[in-house]
Amino acid sequence: MRLNDPLITSFIFDNVEYQIDLSFDTVLDVFDVHDDTGLMEYEKAEICLALLLGEDVESTSELWNHVFSEFIQVDNKQSIEYDRKGNPMPVQKENKKTIDFDKDAEYIYASFRQAYNINLYREQGKMHWDEFGALLNGLPSDTIMQRIIQIRLWEPSKDETGEYKQSMRDLQKIYALEEIEEE
Known part of the structure; x- marks a missing residue:
């Protein structure tokens, strides 16, 4: 987090710009999905990307890995x-x-x-x-x-x-x- 940078509301991945909802409650919902042991990894990725990017985004593991590592993962x-x-x-x-x-x-x-x-x-x-x-x-x-x-x-x-x-x-x-x- 840098105070002279705007809060992230969009990003570019593979030359496509995505709008992203990083409100804290959405991210907490993502954590809930991520921790759900009843879901397969690809299902978790699809659901999490739908929560963050909207339902109309084509889900890929590369996109999910990018979003998770750049915006979600807590150090x-x-x-x-x-x-x-x-x-x-x-x-x-x-x-x-x-x-x-x-x-x-x-x-x-x-x-x-x-x-x-x-x-x-x-x-x-x-x-x-x-x-x-x-x-x-x-x-x-x-x-x-x-x-x-x-x-x-x-x-x-x-x-x-x-x-x-x-x-x-x-x-x-x-x-x-x-x-x-x-x-």
Whole structure:
């Protein structure tokens, strides 16, 4: 995302210009289709392209791969966290999933209301995926979604009390995205 570039509403692929609907709710629908284990890969591509480009587009795997890699795929980049003295904290486990758009929907909604006074239901069909991603990544630390992310990424340290560690483990179980193995 560059602030001096317009938000993407069209693109050219194989010398054909396509209009693309990258509103956040459409992209979330694409994620739902992409995760549907009952569909074959070519069916997923057809449905996703229909959602994004319209029903009258001829679906190809090359077109889908281009759209997915250029406009949809989410990089699981973690922001750099700093300690109280301003020093960078050690990098947490790479590729640890911190957000699930389905399981965390209510927390994301509440955080957008709290931080930005944005009603995501009213923004359906309007807010671009890049805008949504930027606002989601920029949520202040006092929002419920950021607190849940901190809980999911927490790892015990020697300076913490046993009671605090147990409290955090309990919270991690509550907000876990996957099953947590018992230690």
